Amino acid sequence: MILVTGGAGFIGSNFILDWLAASSEGVVNLDKLTYAGNLASLATLARDPRHVFVRGDIGDAALVSTLLERHRPRAIVNFAAESHVDRSIRGPRAFIDTNVVGTLELLESARTWWQGLAGGERTGFRFLHVSTDEVYGSLAPADPAFSESTPFAPNSPYAASKAGSDHLVRAWHHTYGLPVLTTHCSNNYGPRQFPEKLIPLMIVNALAGRRLPVYGDGQNVRDWLYVGDHCSALRAVLARGRVGETYAIGGGAEMRNLDLVRALCRILDARRPGRDHAAQIEFVADRPGHDRRYAIDATKIERELGWKPAETFETGLARTVDWYLANGDWIDGVQSDEYRRWIDLHYA
Ligand code: NAD
Ligand code: DAU
Secondary structure, rough: OOOEOOOOHHHHHHHHHHHHHHHOOEEEEEEEEOOOHHHHHHHHOOOOOOOEEEEEOOOOOOHHHHHHHHOOOOOEEEOOOOOOOOHHHHOOOOHHHHHHHHHHHHHHHHHHHHOOHHHHHHHHOOOEEEEEEEOOOOOOOHHHHHHHHOOOOOOHHHHHHHOOOOOOOOHHHHHHHOHHHHHHEEEEEEOOOOOOOOOHHHHHHHOOOOOOEEEEOOEEEEEEEEEHHHHHHHHHHHHHHOOOOOOOOOOOEEHHHHHHHEEEEEEHHHHHHHHOHHHHEEEOOOOOOOOOOOOOOOOOHHHEEEEEOOOHHHHHHHHHHHHHHHHHHHHHHHHHHHHHHHHHHHHO
C-alpha cells in the first residue's frame, strides 16, 4: 500500500488513476474533500478494492496514525494542499492551516510511525512531498530557469505556505532522519482540473459563451506540464529518487497567457465551429503581486532518473480540451454554489 493525501484533487486523482493502471499495489486516499476535492474524478474506482478512500484532514494526527498502523504503507505521497493563488490572496489562513500546520502534523505522524519500524520496512519507507516552482519567486525574461539550487523567494501567500511546508520537510530529514523526497513542479494542466485555474476556467467559460478573463497585459509566462507527465515524474522520484534530495519538474513549454488562451480558442473553434471563441477574451484587473515568469530546468531529474515528458504542449492541450468536451457531467458536477460564489466574487 501507499498512502496518498489529497487524492480527490486534480493531480492526486490523476496520480491514483495512473498508479492503479500500472500497478497492483493499493492506495489509501486521505482527502478532506474541500471545494477542490471531487470523488467524481475517481468514479471508475468505485468498486475497486485497491482504492480505499478516507475522508479526513492531514492535520488529524489520531486519524493519520490509525491509517498508518492499519495499512502499513511503504510510502506517503503528500498532495493535500490549498492550491489556488487567487484564493490565498483573498483568504490566506486556510493555506497556513493546511499547507504549513497540516504538513507539520503529517510529518509528525509519519515520524512517529517510521521510528517504530524495523528492518526493510524502515529503510524502504519514503515521504514524498509534492511542492511547486512558485517557491522560487518570479523570473525576468532573460533569467535562467529555476533549478534545485535556486534560492526560495515566495511572493504569494500560497507560495509562502508551500515554502514553509518545504522547509519543514527538509528539517524533518536533517534533524530526525525521516526519509523524505521533495519535488518542485511547474504549472500542470489536463483532465480533472478544477475550473478556477486558467486552462479549465477558459475552456468552461468559452463553452458557456462567457468572457475569458485575462489578467493584466496577458504577457505573464508559465511553463506548462501535462499532468500525466507530472505523475510519471513522481513515480520515478518515489522509485529511484535519492533520499533528502529535491527534484525540479517541468515541461520545457513556456507560454505567455494570452498566447495560451488564443491557442485554446483555436482548438475550440475547430471542435465547435460557428463561434469565434477568441472574441470572448477580455483583459481584467491584474492579480496583486502577479509573478511574471516561471520556467524549470529539469536537467537533474532527466539525468539522474531518466525522466522526460511524453506529451508536447500541443498534444497535451488538445487531449485536455477533448477530455472537457467529453465530460460535461463532470463540469456540471463541480460547479457548486460555492464555485459560483467564488466566480461572482472574484471576477465581479
Ligand atoms: P487541488 O486543489 O486540485 O487538490 C487539493 C486536494 O487536497 C483536494 O482534493 C482537497 O480536498 C485536498 N485537501 C485540501 N486540504 C486538505 C487537508 N487539510 N487534508 C486532506 N486533504 C486536503 O490541488 P492540485 O492542483 O491537485 O495540487 C496538488 C498538489 O500539487 C498541491 O500540493 C500543490 O501545491 C502541488 N502542485 C500543483 C501544481 C498545479 O499546477 N496544479 C503544480 C505544482 C505543484
Ligand atoms: O507553478 C505551479 C503552480 O501553478 C501551482 O503551484 C499552483 O497550485 C497552480 O494553481 C498554478 O499557479 P498559477 O497561479 O500559475 O496558476 P493559475 O491557473 O491560477 O494562473 C495561471 C496564469 O494565468 C497566471 O499568470 C494567472 C493567469 N490567469 C489566471 C486566472 C485564474 C488569468 O489571466 N486569468 C484567470 O482568470
